[in-house]
Amino acid sequence: MLDKTVKELGDALQRKEFSSVELTRAFLDRSKTLNNEVNAFITFDEEQTLAQAKKADKILSTDNATALTGIPIAHKDIWCAKNWITTCGSRMLENFRSPYDAHIIKRFNEYGAVTLGKTNMDEFAMGSSNETSWFGNVKNPWDLNRVPGGSSGGSAAAVSAGMAPASTGTDTGGSIRQPAALCGISGLKPTYGLVSRYGMIAFASSLDQGGPMAKSAEDLAILLEAMVSFDAKDSTSLEKPTVNYSGGINRSMNGLRIGIPKEYFSDQTAPDVQKGVAEALKEYEKMGATLVDISLPTSPLSVAAYYVIAPAEASSNLSRFDGVRYGYRAPKYSDLNDMYAKTRAQGFGAEVKRRILIGTYVLSHGYYDAYYLKAQKVRRLISQDFAHAFKTCDVIMSPTTPSTAFQIGEKASDPVQMYLSDTFTIAANLAGLPAMSIPCGLDQNQLPIGLQLIGNYFDEAQMIAAAHQYQCVTDWHLKKPPLYGV
Amino acid sequence: MEWEIVIGIETHVQLSTESKIFSGASTDVGAPPNAHACEVDLALPGVLPVLNKDAVGKAIRFGVATQATINQRSIFARKNYFYPDLPKGYQISQMEIPIVEGGKLKFHVNKTERTVNLTRAHLEEDAGKSLHEDFIGMSGIDLNRAGTPLLEIVSEPEMRSSNEAVEYAKTLHALVRWIGICEGNMQEGNFRCDANVSVRRKGDEKLGTRREIKNLNSFKFLQQAIEYEASWQMEQIEDGLAIVQATVLFDPDSGETRLMRTKEDAHDYRYFPDPDLLPLVIDDEWLIRTRASLPELPESKAKRYQSELELNGPDVASLVSSLEAATYFEATLDQFDQKTIKPAAKLIANWMNGELTASLNRAQKDFTQCPINAETLSNLIKRILDNTLSTKLARLVFEELWSGNSSVDDIITEKGFKQMSDTGEIEAYVSQVIKENSQQVADFKAGKEKALNSLVGQVMKLTKGKANPTQVNDILKTKLS
């Protein structure tokens, strides 16, 4: 039962093949064992988890069960969950027990899902390798010497290794798609505003968006139905009619126009990745889709603009971690300012501090126009590029990342090399577009390759259908890493 | 050479909403520490702000009342700085595009009308409070006030004396209460002024370097602080020293201002648009609705009272000092017809500004809580106008009314307060007084007009105040001529 998809588990639970408690117990046992190797989870809380499973079993015996009732889901430790330690991968929140539920946690609870545990992540979601976590780096189940990607690396590794049937992540510049690609799973970042940010610890507010991570596109659709919901507590949450994502996955690919942005297909990308993506595109053509050449001329500047906007917002968002109301406080200090400075110097890790410094600098007096305002203008142009492109295509496809999983430590000393691993994913965040990654091959080292799909605003259904159709004719998403389940 | 003082005022007006500007926590004061600080006010990880519609409505009211421009698209920005009473490490405020721009405020200084232009008014959130007592070497932070909506109203530096500054502040204070956007309780910090003060030689075009006096929460302190600061600056310059731009605090105990920080160590607030809040858009309909719902403003009422009712400036000024007073005045006036309305208006004004205000002040009440309602007061005025009551008797009736008796005519009958109007009866008292006061009679005949007042007084005394003094006056004059 541990190898089933969410869809299959849901059906089995409703047919009473096993109970939620049995299922949850089994996942807890497997996860706890595997976690010694993978370090995908920061927190387990058996008592709370099993209590939820028991409750789910009761619901399963009534007519009120949903497709998610009784299914254990691993949540990225960026989501506040009531009574759960919620660390955001930081020493700053090592002992922070959230007194409230994030909107999406409430939604999953309402759907009867079970919180399996809180997954490891780059500190405050700042990283692309999961090496910045205060709780140690996560290892890639395909090769324990390699990174799982980041920042939702724990969530990706957990699904990849069979430690959880599905998980949640958040994506500010690629933090769902990049680890999904590197761990060989499916992950989706919805249109900005569809998934409430309330209770998601903010990194860069205008870019952050939560989304599901799972074994298949079909599972993503089921999870997305729970996650997408209007929230009056988030001013940027959008009120949209409910979409039945899972009901719309059986669309014909005949006539689908796939935009191929020339900027995303260069020799900078590893040859195996280029090859994997090219073969995936051939599959789509076989299914009747047509490839359309498009251009996103401003996209090469997306990383530059992102590294102004995201740190600027982050520098302000992270000011609340001051050792006054919750979280870490330095043990020794001379006065108030010293308490702040020591608390923040000790509570934050190096990458977080680096981004706070960048953000503080670009917002400070005299530099605002040259950096922040300029970046916002570049952002506008990037978004206009997409608007233009979607006049001639229905979905855009590209590699998710320029390379497959890299070695732990390989890029740790050069932040720019690390930042460039998100070079294909960032533009969708700047524009606020939905995007996803699905597995489309293995490279010569038997490491997964990710195919990125970018949809038009609110066109998740089209994108998921395209991913699902691909998964109907290929089996890359079914490939298991060497560490799977052992 | 003569000095000129230049003053601009920034006022933080707490808007009288039920809940906070960005959260659903109560704005009530007096709760135990942090009992009204919810997860949003505490800036817990992951929380987000949602703007209070009523706070926006109140800002629009202010803009409309001061004939300002309402920006139909305004932006919230983050003002970043660290302070324990600022939980997020930034204050949500408005910077580049505030909700209200321009506008003006008119008031009187020594009977001369002054108009001060307003620069802007923007919405922002209040901070919490740091308490310094009772914690050895530590401060205690109470965030109940954090997130209370504020309208920061900024004037142009157009005031030239502490008197002008105080009149500006008083007028602004009356206005924000008048239009129902602020409770105006200054002790509780509902209305707090910062004064930007500079001095220059009269005739100079260039402004002097200013220093900002922070957080003045009474008109008296505003006046004292400006006066001290201005003379301190003049002395500095006269001693050949330069003024350094700075922020200062006023110490009410010493009556002096002291330095908080200079511009060199001023904050770099790193303002940027708050990504958690989208642009605030106000449609035409909202503006139209606000215009229609605004009460007639004090300035317009004052003009009307002067032209239609022929009341004088000082009378009018106090009648329009609050909406409650003006409403009470108009309700009383409504009881009179066109023929008697002008004398009635004068009498109502006299009574409201005299006995009634004095009694209300003693009882610490305002016109909405007045034990004598408008109709009752009008009945009292009617009996004065028809000569049933002298002023003196009317005062006695008033006392009865104040203590709960509500019928003017019953009081007059029961207590026998009716004014003597029988000419024969009065003539008898007059004759008696003339007979018993030969000296004053002689003085009056010798041309000392004042002696007559004394004789009138004697008659009033004999009649126990029930005679009509005008009548007594006339009869005396006839008899003595």
Next chain:
Amino acid sequence: MSLTKQDVKKAADLARIEITDQEAEDALDPLKKVFTLIEEMQQLNTENVEPMAHAQDISTRLRDDVVTEVDQRELLQASAPAIENGLFLVPKVIDQ
């Protein structure tokens, strides 16, 4: 542009992060690399381009003025480093 150690120290001070001379020195090189990346933006002409602050071009939603929160002080203060009589304790605050 050339970022200096002083810039790094000033930003750290504004951000209330203690930083030693050596740390500022060590931080400088990677930061310079990041700013070289950022500077690539300057090559693009963005004249007359409206800055984009939000992904969606919509206005903010407003809340009715209703009290929805109840007193949860004890729960909300459970993770606080120092509390006395319901107040958060900090080193003595001096007016700034």
